[in-house]
Amino acid sequence: AVVSTQSTGENGRKFMFDGCPDTAWSSDGGKGQHVTVQLERPAVITRVRIQFQGGFSARQCILTSDGDRPLAEFFPADSNVVQEFPVTVETPCQTLTLSFGQLADFYGRLIVYSLELFGE
Numbered sequence: 001a002v003v004s005t006q007s008t009g010e011n012g013r014k015f016m017f018d019g020c021p022d023t024a025w026s027s028d029g030g031k032g033q034h035v036t037v038q039l040e041r042p043a044v045i046t047r048v049r050i051q052f053q054g055g056f057s058a059r060q061c062i063l064t065s066d067g068d069r070p071l072a073e074f075f076p077a078d079s080n081v082v083q084e085f086p087v088t089v090e091t092p093c094q095t096l097t098l099s100f101g102q103l104a105d106f107y108g109r110l111i112v113y114s115l116e117l118f119g120e
Contacts, residue, residue, distance in 0.1 A: 016115045024053065029107035033058070033100040035115060042092035043119035045071065050098075051082045053111035058100035061085075065093035078104045082114070089119075 015023035016035070027033050048063060055078065063072045071093070074085040096117065100110055 016112050019114070021113065024111050024113045026056075027108075027110040029105070029109045031108055033103065033108065033110050034097055035112075036095065036097040037115075037117065039094050039096070039117075042094045043117075044092050045087045045089050045096065045117055045119040047084055047086050047118045048072070048074070048098070049082060049084045049114070049116040049118070050076065051080070051113040052076065052078075053113065054078055054080045055104055056109055056111035057104045058102060058110060059104060060101035062099045062101065063087060064097045064099070065089075065091075066095050068097075069093075071096075 013025050013035070016025045045063070048061075050061070052058070057076060057078045059075055059078060061074050061076060062070065063074075064070050071089050072085065072087040076083050076085075098115070103110065
């Protein structure tokens with residue numbers, strides 16, 4: 001995964017995908033926060049599951065694929081709970097970018113405990 005903040009230490013990007021509920025990715029502040037995921041092979045994405053830390057969430061998420069083709073827009077709650085959103089895509093994708101807007105934190109910081117993409 002490539003993220004808008006290249007932190008690799010204690011709060012690095014790998015912690016969004018490690019399956020451990022005690023670790024997270026923390027972004028720097030500011031606009032333009034995003035995560036880009038390169039899948040091993042093209043897949044038809046059917047849903048996105050994400051968990052933020054309340055107070056450090058995004059109230060708008062836009063999922064795009066290869067070449068910035070928009071796939072979905074969804075609006076998470078500012079909450080600690082795991083949230084799941086359906087995605088209706090008919091074409092397989094290999095590179096996906098999740099862009100975060102309407103950030104809850106005044107300084108534009110995000111904390112993501114987990115990010116999962118499901119598909120066929």
